[in-house]
Amino acid sequence: MDCNNDDLDKQNEATETHVYVPQDAQGNVLAFLPGRVVVKLRSVCRFWRDCIEEPSFVDRHLNNACRFHQSIACFTSLDHGLVHMYTFDPATMNFRTVELVFSNRFHMSGPCNGLVCAYDIKGDAEVLNPTTRKHLRLPGSVLESRSLFSEYFVGFVQSTKEYKVVSVRHCVQFLAFEICTIGALSWRTIRESAELLKATKAVVVNGSMYWLLLDEASSGLSREILMLDLTDGMFTKIAIPDAVKKHDLELFEGEGKLLLLSNHYDRSSKTAVSDIWVVDLTHQDWIHLHTVAPRMPVGISPFFQLKAKIFFGNQKRLISLDLQDCTVSYISIPSGETLISCGMFVESFSPAVAGLVSSTGSSSGNSSGLNEPSSADPGPSFRAAGSSSVGRRQSSGLTGWSSADLERSFKRTKRTTNMVWKITKHRAS
Numbered sequence: 479m480d481c482n483n484d485d486l487d488k489q490n491e492a493t494e495t496h497v498y499v500p501q502d503a504q505g506n507v508l509a510f511l512p513g514r515v516v517v518k519l520r521s522v523c524r525f526w527r528d529c530i531e532e533p534s535f536v537d538r539h540l541n542n543a544c545r546f547h548q549s550i551a552c553f554t555s556l557d558h559g560l561v562h563m564y565t566f567d568p569a570t571m572n573f574r575t576v577e578l579v580f581s582n583r584f585h586m587s588g589p590c591n592g593l594v595c596a597y598d599i600k601g602d603a604e605v606l607n608p609t610t611r612k613h614l615r616l617p618g619s620v621l622e623s624r625s626l627f628s629e630y631f632v633g634f635v636q637s638t639k640e641y642k643v644v645s646v647r648h649c650v651q652f653l654a655f656e657i658c659t660i661g662a663l664s665w666r667t668i669r670e671s672a673e674l675l676k677a678t679k680a681v682v683v684n685g686s687m688y689w690l691l692l693d694e695a696s697s698g699l700s701r702e703i704l705m706l707d708l709t710d711g712m713f714t715k716i717a718i719p720d721a722v723k724k725h726d727l728e729l730f731e732g733e734g735k736l737l738l739l740s741n742h743y744d745r746s747s748k749t750a751v752s753d754i755w756v757v758d759l760t761h762q763d764w765i766h767l768h769t770v771a772p773r774m775p776v777g778i779s780p781f782f783q784l785k786a787k788i789f790f791g792n793q794k795r796l797i798s799l800d801l802q803d804c805t806v807s808y809i810s811i812p813s814g815e816t817l818i819s820c821g822m823f824v825e826s827f828s829p830a831v832a833g834l835v836s837s838t839g840s841s842s843g844n845s846s847g848l849n850e851p852s853s854a855d856p857g858p859s860f861r862a863a864g865s866s867s868v869g870r871r872q873s874s875g876l877t878g879w880s881s882a883d884l885e886r887s888f889k890r891t892k893r894t895t896n897m898v899w900k901i902t903k904h905r906a907s
Contacts (some may be wrong), residue, residue: 505529512547513592513609513825533830537639540591542832543824549574550789551823552796553586553594554815559709560588561596563608565823571798572806577608586819590632590682592826594819595643599627601808605643606662609825612834619665631670631680633687633708642708642830646678653678657711661831676700681729683736684738685709688716688729700727703736710753719764724732732756732783738764739780741773754788768801781820793817885896 508516508529516539531536549565556562564576587595597603601622605614621630625647633642641660646653655669676690676698680873685708690700701723701863703716718727722740730737738755752773755764774780774790778797781789790797793816796809 482619501529505535506538506642509535509752510542510546513539515826516827517611524835525892530827533639536827536830540824540826540828543826546863547825549823551589551821552811552817552818553658553819554811555584555818556815561818562812563823568822584818586630587631588682588821589818589823591634591828592631592824593828595632596628596631601628601645601647603626603628603630603643603645605632605641607826607828607834610827610834612836614659614660614829614831614834615662616643617665619656620795621643621649621656621665621667625649625654629678631682631687633682633685635685635708637709639683639830640733644680644706644708646680648678655706655713657708660829660838666704666711669713673704676703680706681736681801683731684734688736690727690729691715698726699724700819703729716757716759716762720753720844722753725753728780730780730788731783732788736848737767737780737783770799770801773861774799782822784822789820791817796820 504526508519508526511519516530520530530855548568550568550571552564552566554562554564565574565577566572567574584599585597587597592605592607592609594608595603595616596606602618603616607613616630627648629646629648631644631646633638633644635642636890643658643660645656645658645665647656649670652670652672653675654667656665656667657667657673674692674694676692678689680687680689682688687706687708689704691702691704693699693701696745701718703718705714705716706712707714718738722738722742724742726741728739728741730739736757736759738757740751740753740755742751743749744751750773752770754768754770755767756767757764770788774797778795779792780789781791781796784791786800786802788799789798794811796811796817798807798809800806
Protein backbone atom coordinates (compact mmCIF):
# COMPACT_ATOMS: atom_id res chain seq x y z
CA MET A 479 0.00 0.00 0.00
CA ASP A 480 2.86 2.33 0.89
CA CYS A 481 4.52 1.48 -2.40
CA ASN A 482 1.40 2.45 -4.33
CA ASN A 483 1.24 5.77 -2.49
CA ASP A 484 4.88 6.50 -3.30
CA ASP A 485 4.26 5.79 -6.98
CA LEU A 486 1.23 8.07 -6.97
CA ASP A 487 3.21 10.88 -5.36
CA LYS A 488 5.89 10.58 -8.03
CA GLN A 489 3.26 10.69 -10.78
CA ASN A 490 1.70 13.80 -9.26
CA GLU A 491 5.09 15.53 -9.01
CA ALA A 492 5.86 14.70 -12.62
CA THR A 493 2.48 16.03 -13.72
CA GLU A 494 2.88 19.27 -11.75
CA THR A 495 6.16 20.04 -13.51
CA HIS A 496 4.32 20.05 -16.86
CA VAL A 497 1.30 22.11 -15.76
CA TYR A 498 1.26 25.49 -17.50
CA VAL A 499 -1.28 28.22 -16.85
CA PRO A 500 -1.33 30.89 -19.59
CA GLN A 501 -0.32 34.33 -18.39
CA ASP A 502 -3.66 35.82 -19.49
CA ALA A 503 -5.47 33.29 -17.29
CA GLN A 504 -3.19 34.13 -14.34
CA GLY A 505 -3.99 37.81 -14.77
CA ASN A 506 -7.73 37.06 -14.88
CA VAL A 507 -7.56 35.06 -11.64
CA LEU A 508 -5.59 37.81 -9.88
CA ALA A 509 -8.16 40.38 -11.01
CA PHE A 510 -10.92 38.53 -9.12
CA LEU A 511 -9.08 38.32 -5.78
CA PRO A 512 -9.52 40.86 -2.95
CA GLY A 513 -7.05 43.72 -3.09
CA ARG A 514 -5.23 42.91 0.16
CA VAL A 515 -4.63 39.35 -1.10
CA VAL A 516 -3.23 40.59 -4.41
CA VAL A 517 -0.87 42.96 -2.57
CA LYS A 518 0.73 39.97 -0.85
CA LEU A 519 1.02 38.08 -4.16
CA ARG A 520 3.05 40.84 -5.79
CA SER A 521 6.25 39.35 -4.38
CA VAL A 522 5.62 35.82 -5.72
CA CYS A 523 7.14 36.42 -9.15
CA ARG A 524 8.13 39.20 -11.52
CA PHE A 525 5.23 38.54 -13.91
CA TRP A 526 2.61 38.93 -11.17
CA ARG A 527 4.27 42.14 -9.96
CA ASP A 528 4.36 43.62 -13.47
CA CYS A 529 0.82 42.42 -14.20
CA ILE A 530 -0.60 44.14 -11.12
CA GLU A 531 1.02 47.44 -12.09
CA GLU A 532 -0.54 47.49 -15.58
CA PRO A 533 -3.32 50.13 -16.01
CA SER A 534 -5.53 47.53 -17.71
CA PHE A 535 -5.25 45.27 -14.65
CA VAL A 536 -6.10 48.19 -12.33
CA ASP A 537 -9.33 48.76 -14.30
CA ARG A 538 -10.29 45.07 -14.40
CA HIS A 539 -9.62 44.57 -10.71
CA LEU A 540 -11.62 47.68 -9.80
CA ASN A 541 -14.64 46.50 -11.81
CA ASN A 542 -14.54 43.10 -10.09
CA ALA A 543 -14.00 44.64 -6.65
CA CYS A 544 -17.04 46.91 -7.09
CA ARG A 545 -19.15 43.85 -7.92
CA PHE A 546 -17.87 41.33 -5.36
CA HIS A 547 -15.74 42.92 -2.63
CA GLN A 548 -17.40 46.12 -1.41
CA SER A 549 -17.33 47.09 2.26
CA ILE A 550 -18.68 49.91 4.38
CA ALA A 551 -15.75 51.96 5.65
CA CYS A 552 -15.77 54.30 8.63
CA PHE A 553 -12.77 56.56 9.22
CA THR A 554 -12.28 57.79 12.78
CA SER A 555 -9.68 60.15 14.22
CA LEU A 556 -7.84 60.12 17.56
CA ASP A 557 -4.43 60.82 19.11
CA HIS A 558 -3.02 63.85 17.30
CA GLY A 559 -4.57 62.96 13.95
CA LEU A 560 -4.16 59.18 13.92
CA VAL A 561 -6.88 57.68 11.72
CA HIS A 562 -8.52 54.27 12.00
CA MET A 563 -10.39 52.69 9.08
CA TYR A 564 -13.07 50.22 10.20
CA THR A 565 -14.78 48.04 7.59
CA PHE A 566 -18.10 46.22 7.82
CA ASP A 567 -19.90 43.63 5.72
CA PRO A 568 -22.52 45.64 3.78
CA ALA A 569 -25.14 42.87 3.97
CA THR A 570 -24.93 41.95 7.65
CA MET A 571 -23.06 44.94 9.14
CA ASN A 572 -20.76 42.42 10.82
CA PHE A 573 -17.46 43.94 11.87
CA ARG A 574 -14.59 42.97 9.54
CA THR A 575 -11.26 44.68 10.16
CA VAL A 576 -9.55 47.79 11.45
CA GLU A 577 -6.63 49.37 9.62
CA LEU A 578 -4.22 51.96 11.00
CA VAL A 579 -3.80 55.02 8.76
CA PHE A 580 -0.96 57.40 9.61
CA SER A 581 -1.49 60.99 8.58
CA ASN A 582 -1.00 64.37 10.17
CA ARG A 583 -4.14 65.55 8.34
CA PHE A 584 -7.22 65.99 10.52
CA HIS A 585 -9.90 65.83 7.82
CA MET A 586 -10.78 63.26 5.18
CA SER A 587 -13.03 63.05 2.12
CA GLY A 588 -15.39 60.20 1.46
CA PRO A 589 -13.85 57.16 -0.29
CA CYS A 590 -13.90 56.94 -4.09
CA ASN A 591 -12.86 53.61 -5.65
CA GLY A 592 -10.61 52.91 -2.67
CA LEU A 593 -9.07 56.40 -2.56
CA VAL A 594 -9.47 59.09 0.10
CA CYS A 595 -8.12 62.62 0.33
CA ALA A 596 -6.64 63.62 3.71
CA TYR A 597 -6.13 67.32 4.40
CA ASP A 598 -5.66 69.93 7.11
CA ILE A 599 -7.02 73.45 7.64
CA LYS A 600 -3.88 74.98 6.12
CA GLY A 601 -4.79 73.54 2.73
CA ASP A 602 -2.16 70.79 2.52
CA ALA A 603 -3.65 67.63 1.05
CA GLU A 604 -2.67 64.16 -0.13
CA VAL A 605 -4.49 61.30 -1.83
CA LEU A 606 -4.19 57.98 0.03
CA ASN A 607 -4.84 54.38 -0.99
CA PRO A 608 -5.10 52.20 2.16
CA THR A 609 -4.86 49.00 0.10
CA THR A 610 -1.58 49.70 -1.68
CA ARG A 611 -0.18 51.81 1.20
CA LYS A 612 0.71 54.60 -1.21
CA HIS A 613 0.04 58.31 -1.22
CA LEU A 614 0.38 61.25 -3.56
CA ARG A 615 0.96 64.79 -2.32
CA LEU A 616 -1.30 67.24 -4.14
CA PRO A 617 0.27 70.42 -5.57
CA GLY A 618 -0.03 73.75 -3.81
CA SER A 619 -2.48 76.44 -4.93
CA VAL A 620 -2.12 80.20 -5.22
CA LEU A 621 -5.53 80.51 -3.53
CA GLU A 622 -4.35 78.84 -0.33
CA SER A 623 -2.94 82.11 1.02
CA ARG A 624 -6.26 83.89 0.30
CA SER A 625 -8.52 81.29 1.89
CA LEU A 626 -9.41 80.76 5.54
CA PHE A 627 -9.55 77.00 5.10
CA SER A 628 -10.16 74.43 2.36
CA GLU A 629 -12.11 71.20 1.85
CA TYR A 630 -11.33 68.44 -0.64
CA PHE A 631 -13.42 65.82 -2.45
CA VAL A 632 -12.42 62.98 -4.80
CA GLY A 633 -14.39 61.95 -7.90
CA PHE A 634 -13.91 59.60 -10.85
CA VAL A 635 -14.60 60.29 -14.52
CA GLN A 636 -15.53 56.98 -16.15
CA SER A 637 -15.12 58.17 -19.76
CA THR A 638 -11.50 59.24 -19.29
CA LYS A 639 -10.54 56.95 -16.36
CA GLU A 640 -9.30 60.04 -14.50
CA TYR A 641 -9.52 60.81 -10.80
CA LYS A 642 -10.13 64.44 -9.96
CA VAL A 643 -9.95 66.33 -6.69
CA VAL A 644 -12.17 69.37 -6.15
CA SER A 645 -11.23 71.92 -3.51
CA VAL A 646 -13.77 74.29 -1.96
CA ARG A 647 -11.75 77.21 -0.60
CA HIS A 648 -13.45 79.43 1.98
CA CYS A 649 -12.39 83.02 1.35
CA VAL A 650 -13.54 86.11 3.25
CA GLN A 651 -16.57 87.00 1.11
CA PHE A 652 -16.83 84.15 -1.39
CA LEU A 653 -16.18 80.49 -2.10
CA ALA A 654 -13.61 79.45 -4.69
CA PHE A 655 -13.77 76.09 -6.44
CA GLU A 656 -10.63 74.53 -7.88
CA ILE A 657 -10.11 71.24 -9.67
CA CYS A 658 -6.98 69.11 -10.07
CA THR A 659 -6.57 65.86 -11.98
CA ILE A 660 -4.63 63.34 -9.91
CA GLY A 661 -1.17 63.14 -11.44
CA ALA A 662 -1.27 66.74 -12.74
CA LEU A 663 0.96 69.47 -11.36
CA SER A 664 -1.47 72.34 -10.85
CA TRP A 665 -4.98 73.43 -9.85
CA ARG A 666 -7.47 75.20 -12.10
CA THR A 667 -9.97 77.70 -10.72
CA ILE A 668 -13.44 76.90 -12.09
CA ARG A 669 -15.73 79.13 -9.98
CA GLU A 670 -15.67 82.05 -7.56
CA SER A 671 -19.04 82.91 -6.10
CA ALA A 672 -20.68 84.67 -3.17
CA GLU A 673 -23.63 82.25 -3.32
CA LEU A 674 -24.13 80.33 -0.09
CA LEU A 675 -24.13 76.54 0.19
CA LYS A 676 -26.23 74.84 2.84
CA ALA A 677 -23.39 72.38 3.38
CA THR A 678 -19.99 72.57 1.70
CA LYS A 679 -19.52 68.79 1.83
CA ALA A 680 -19.96 67.55 -1.75
CA VAL A 681 -22.19 64.63 -2.69
CA VAL A 682 -20.35 62.68 -5.40
CA VAL A 683 -22.41 60.67 -7.90
CA ASN A 684 -21.21 59.21 -11.21
CA GLY A 685 -18.63 61.81 -12.18
CA SER A 686 -20.48 64.83 -10.77
CA MET A 687 -20.56 66.71 -7.48
CA TYR A 688 -23.61 68.34 -5.92
CA TRP A 689 -24.36 71.01 -3.28
CA LEU A 690 -27.59 72.59 -2.02
CA LEU A 691 -27.76 76.36 -2.62
CA LEU A 692 -29.34 78.55 0.05
CA ASP A 693 -31.88 81.19 -0.94
CA GLU A 694 -30.22 83.83 1.23
CA ALA A 695 -27.98 84.19 4.24
CA SER A 696 -30.89 84.49 6.69
CA SER A 697 -32.76 81.46 5.37
CA GLY A 698 -32.12 77.73 5.62
CA LEU A 699 -34.33 77.06 2.61
CA SER A 700 -33.02 75.75 -0.71
CA ARG A 701 -34.60 75.98 -4.14
CA GLU A 702 -31.73 74.84 -6.34
CA ILE A 703 -28.89 72.33 -6.45
CA LEU A 704 -25.46 73.30 -7.75
CA MET A 705 -24.00 70.57 -9.99
CA LEU A 706 -20.37 70.29 -11.12
CA ASP A 707 -19.59 68.00 -14.06
CA LEU A 708 -16.08 66.67 -13.45
CA THR A 709 -15.62 65.82 -17.13
CA ASP A 710 -15.58 69.43 -18.36
CA GLY A 711 -15.51 71.38 -15.08
CA MET A 712 -18.78 73.16 -15.90
CA PHE A 713 -21.46 74.15 -13.35
CA THR A 714 -25.22 73.89 -13.83
CA LYS A 715 -28.22 74.29 -11.53
CA ILE A 716 -31.06 71.85 -10.87
CA ALA A 717 -34.43 72.94 -9.48
CA ILE A 718 -35.78 70.98 -6.52
CA PRO A 719 -39.41 69.72 -6.32
CA ASP A 720 -41.98 72.42 -5.60
CA ALA A 721 -43.55 70.20 -2.92
CA VAL A 722 -40.45 70.35 -0.70
CA LYS A 723 -39.12 73.89 -1.22
CA LYS A 724 -40.17 74.90 2.31
CA HIS A 725 -38.77 71.76 3.93
CA ASP A 726 -35.41 71.05 5.51
CA LEU A 727 -33.40 69.35 2.74
CA GLU A 728 -30.25 67.23 2.52
CA LEU A 729 -28.53 65.49 -0.38
CA PHE A 730 -26.96 62.04 -0.38
CA GLU A 731 -25.94 59.25 -2.74
CA GLY A 732 -27.67 55.93 -3.22
CA GLU A 733 -26.88 53.12 -5.67
CA GLY A 734 -25.31 55.54 -8.14
CA LYS A 735 -28.17 58.07 -7.97
CA LEU A 736 -28.62 61.52 -6.44
CA LEU A 737 -31.16 61.38 -3.60
CA LEU A 738 -32.90 64.20 -1.74
CA LEU A 739 -34.07 63.87 1.87
CA SER A 740 -36.94 66.18 2.82
CA ASN A 741 -37.73 66.65 6.53
CA HIS A 742 -40.98 68.27 7.60
CA TYR A 743 -43.79 68.18 10.17
CA ASP A 744 -46.98 66.42 9.10
CA ARG A 745 -49.88 68.26 10.77
CA SER A 746 -52.41 65.55 9.95
CA SER A 747 -50.47 62.84 11.79
CA LYS A 748 -48.75 65.30 14.15
CA THR A 749 -45.39 63.67 13.53
CA ALA A 750 -42.09 64.65 11.94
CA VAL A 751 -41.54 62.63 8.79
CA SER A 752 -38.99 62.39 6.00
CA ASP A 753 -39.50 61.91 2.28
CA ILE A 754 -36.87 60.56 -0.11
CA TRP A 755 -36.77 61.73 -3.72
CA VAL A 756 -34.60 60.69 -6.65
CA VAL A 757 -33.73 62.94 -9.59
CA ASP A 758 -33.94 62.01 -13.26
CA LEU A 759 -31.17 64.22 -14.67
CA THR A 760 -32.11 63.48 -18.27
CA HIS A 761 -35.61 64.94 -17.93
CA GLN A 762 -34.86 67.26 -14.97
CA ASP A 763 -37.63 65.54 -13.03
CA TRP A 764 -38.00 64.24 -9.46
CA ILE A 765 -39.66 61.00 -8.36
CA HIS A 766 -40.87 60.30 -4.81
CA LEU A 767 -39.44 57.00 -3.51
CA HIS A 768 -40.20 56.59 0.20
CA THR A 769 -41.76 58.19 3.24
CA VAL A 770 -39.81 57.52 6.41
CA ALA A 771 -41.37 57.99 9.83
CA PRO A 772 -40.21 58.92 12.33
CA ARG A 773 -37.44 61.16 11.05
CA MET A 774 -33.86 60.92 12.31
CA PRO A 775 -32.83 62.96 15.40
CA VAL A 776 -31.52 66.50 14.92
CA GLY A 777 -27.84 66.51 14.00
CA ILE A 778 -27.98 63.14 12.22
CA SER A 779 -27.30 63.45 8.48
CA PRO A 780 -27.68 60.90 5.67
CA PHE A 781 -24.45 59.36 4.35
CA PHE A 782 -25.60 57.00 1.60
CA GLN A 783 -28.17 54.38 0.64
CA LEU A 784 -27.23 50.74 0.02
CA LYS A 785 -30.07 48.68 -1.45
CA ALA A 786 -32.90 48.91 1.12
CA LYS A 787 -30.80 50.51 3.88
CA ILE A 788 -30.03 54.17 4.47
CA PHE A 789 -27.02 55.03 6.62
CA PHE A 790 -27.14 58.18 8.75
CA GLY A 791 -24.68 59.47 11.29
CA ASN A 792 -22.74 62.14 13.10
CA GLN A 793 -19.34 62.24 14.78
CA LYS A 794 -20.28 59.70 17.46
CA ARG A 795 -22.84 57.35 15.92
CA LEU A 796 -23.73 55.50 12.73
CA ILE A 797 -27.40 54.61 12.17
CA SER A 798 -28.77 52.12 9.65
CA LEU A 799 -32.45 52.33 8.67
CA ASP A 800 -33.96 49.36 6.84
CA LEU A 801 -36.73 50.67 4.58
CA GLN A 802 -38.34 47.24 4.23
CA ASP A 803 -38.92 46.23 7.84
CA CYS A 804 -38.34 49.66 9.48
CA THR A 805 -35.57 48.24 11.66
CA VAL A 806 -33.16 50.84 13.02
CA SER A 807 -29.62 49.79 13.99
CA TYR A 808 -27.56 52.11 16.20
CA ILE A 809 -23.80 51.61 15.84
CA SER A 810 -21.78 53.44 18.48
CA ILE A 811 -18.34 54.78 17.60
CA PRO A 812 -15.51 53.41 19.82
CA SER A 813 -14.89 55.54 22.90
CA GLY A 814 -12.49 58.41 22.37
CA GLU A 815 -12.79 58.37 18.56
CA THR A 816 -14.58 60.75 16.20
CA LEU A 817 -16.17 59.72 12.91
CA ILE A 818 -14.73 61.91 10.14
CA SER A 819 -15.82 60.04 7.00
CA CYS A 820 -18.03 57.15 5.95
CA GLY A 821 -18.86 55.50 2.64
CA MET A 822 -18.65 52.46 0.38
CA PHE A 823 -15.08 51.17 0.04
CA VAL A 824 -13.33 48.82 -2.39
CA GLU A 825 -9.79 47.48 -2.18
CA SER A 826 -8.40 48.86 -5.42
CA PHE A 827 -5.03 49.66 -7.01
CA SER A 828 -6.11 53.08 -8.24
CA PRO A 829 -4.92 55.46 -9.42
CA ALA A 830 -2.68 54.15 -12.21
CA VAL A 831 -0.50 57.28 -12.34
CA ALA A 832 3.14 58.10 -11.68
CA GLY A 833 4.24 59.84 -8.52
CA LEU A 834 2.71 57.55 -5.90
CA VAL A 835 5.00 57.04 -2.91
CA SER A 836 5.05 54.09 -0.53
CA SER A 837 3.87 55.03 2.94
CA THR A 838 5.05 51.91 4.78
CA GLY A 839 7.74 52.32 7.44
CA SER A 840 11.07 50.73 6.55
CA SER A 841 13.35 51.48 9.48
CA SER A 842 15.05 48.39 10.85
CA GLY A 843 14.92 50.01 14.26
CA ASN A 844 11.16 50.41 14.20
CA SER A 845 9.91 48.75 17.34
CA SER A 846 6.25 49.65 16.95
CA GLY A 847 5.56 46.93 14.42
CA LEU A 848 4.57 49.27 11.62
CA ASN A 849 6.71 47.75 8.88
CA GLU A 850 4.71 44.66 7.94
CA PRO A 851 1.22 43.71 9.15
CA SER A 852 0.69 40.41 10.92
CA SER A 853 -2.36 38.68 12.28
CA ALA A 854 -2.11 40.84 15.39
CA ASP A 855 -1.17 44.00 13.53
CA PRO A 856 -3.96 46.36 12.39
CA GLY A 857 -2.56 46.43 8.86
CA PRO A 858 -1.63 49.12 6.33
CA SER A 859 -0.15 52.26 7.80
CA PHE A 860 0.32 55.65 6.20
CA ARG A 861 2.61 58.54 6.88
CA ALA A 862 2.17 62.01 5.48
CA ALA A 863 4.09 62.83 2.32
CA GLY A 864 7.69 63.62 3.07
CA SER A 865 7.71 62.00 6.51
CA SER A 866 10.58 59.84 7.62
CA SER A 867 10.75 56.31 8.97
CA VAL A 868 10.26 56.06 12.68
CA GLY A 869 12.65 54.30 15.02
CA ARG A 870 12.42 53.78 18.75
CA ARG A 871 14.36 56.95 19.55
CA GLN A 872 13.70 58.89 16.38
CA SER A 873 11.32 61.72 15.65
CA SER A 874 8.41 60.56 13.52
CA GLY A 875 8.80 63.37 10.96
CA LEU A 876 5.14 64.28 11.45
CA THR A 877 4.04 67.62 12.84
CA GLY A 878 3.27 67.14 16.54
CA TRP A 879 4.30 63.47 16.52
CA SER A 880 7.10 61.85 18.48
CA SER A 881 8.18 58.23 18.78
CA ALA A 882 6.32 58.14 22.11
CA ASP A 883 3.13 59.34 20.35
CA LEU A 884 3.46 56.53 17.84
CA GLU A 885 4.03 53.93 20.55
CA ARG A 886 0.95 55.01 22.52
CA SER A 887 -1.21 55.20 19.40
CA PHE A 888 -0.09 51.80 18.19
CA LYS A 889 -0.76 50.19 21.57
CA ARG A 890 -4.24 51.70 21.63
CA THR A 891 -4.86 50.42 18.11
CA LYS A 892 -3.95 46.87 19.12
CA ARG A 893 -6.44 47.08 21.99
CA THR A 894 -9.27 48.01 19.62
CA THR A 895 -8.27 45.74 16.68
CA ASN A 896 -10.51 42.87 17.76
CA MET A 897 -13.21 45.04 19.30
CA VAL A 898 -16.69 44.71 17.86
CA TRP A 899 -18.62 47.96 17.60
CA LYS A 900 -21.68 48.04 19.82
CA ILE A 901 -24.78 47.57 17.68
CA THR A 902 -28.32 47.83 19.04
CA LYS A 903 -31.52 47.36 17.02
CA HIS A 904 -35.17 48.22 17.42
CA ARG A 905 -38.19 48.54 15.19
CA ALA A 906 -39.30 52.07 14.38
CA SER A 907 -42.81 52.81 15.60
